[in-house]
């Protein structure tokens with residue numbers, strides 16, 4: 547059992563941070579964001595926190611271009627996952643999936659056979675760039691259904707999915723999951739532990755509840771916030787940077803653990 551598997555399944559409080567590593571669909575300054583990624587990984591790793599990186603093929607391509615894949619594997623506490631926006635795939639994958647449509651944004655908009663083609667091609671591409679092992683899966687906009695889970699189980703080594711299970715795009719029904727579900731910490735569709743949604747104070751109060759209940763917290767954020775000068779901060783009215791919020795959270799966890 548890996549250190550991550552042990553920590554995610556034990557019965558005590560623990561904190562993990564997941565990142566949807568997007569690509570040009572959201573990262574308008576993809577290179578800047580990728581170049582700021584290590585700052586984020588370093589902060590988590592120094593505090594003994596795993597970062598779960600859900601990576602799209604476009605983001606993988608940029609990591610490869612900037613020669614960062616081996617470095618990330620060797621220097622930081624990370625778990626790799628696959629992230630897919632079917633309307634934002636590199637040309638070489640699009641060519642193999644001639645059924646793709648620009649107006650379909652969710653993976654679960656596609657049938658079993660089509661999803662299988664999309665997933666297999668993306669999974670193979672990340673492997674080809676030595677992004678491995680790939681342990682988790684998160685659909686773009688949290689889209690996943692029973693077909694997705696079945697395909698992941700039969701065709702990949704992915705053993706968990708991570709979504710906000712309260713969103714309507716989460717369509718996995720039946721509790722007998724073929725793969726494990728390690729959801730984003732959330733009370734409902736939008737009350738989720740998302741660094742860009744809340745200021746430190748609110749995030750810390752959520753951590754405090756989780757500590758009291760011995761729950762795990764899997765937080766979420768996005769690659770387009772790695773660069774704290776990215777236009778998303780201004781556009782979305784995000785006052786404090788994700789680093790500042792994360793620092794406050796980590797300091798609080800450290801303080802609680804020391805007592």
Ligand SMILES: [Zn+2]
Pocket residue numbers: 566568629631685686687
């Ligand atoms: Zn996404």
